[in-house]
Amino acid sequence: MKNGNLARPRRGELQSPAIPLLEEDSSGDGIICADSGARSPEVIQQQVVALIDGFLTRSTQN
Known part of the structure; x- marks a missing residue:
């Protein structure tokens, strides 16, 4: 970090x-901050939400 400024992250990085x-x-x-850039942050977020939703759905069916 120079002068308190954050370096601009590459696509897919925090x-x-x-x-x-x-x-x-x-x-x-x-x-988790490293991604090859093949997936956009939006796609990653959608995949995580789908995985959590599936887990919660299965958990409440038991």
Whole structure:
């Protein structure tokens, strides 16, 4: 970071300060900030929501 400005992230990446914060909380979690750029953040979010929705649906059926 220069002059307090955040570096502009590449497509599919969170801003750089997120990685150390995630690693501090739980070692290895910083990997979620790295994506090859093949999927847009919107697509990733939709996939995560679909996975959570499926889990919750299955959980409430039991």
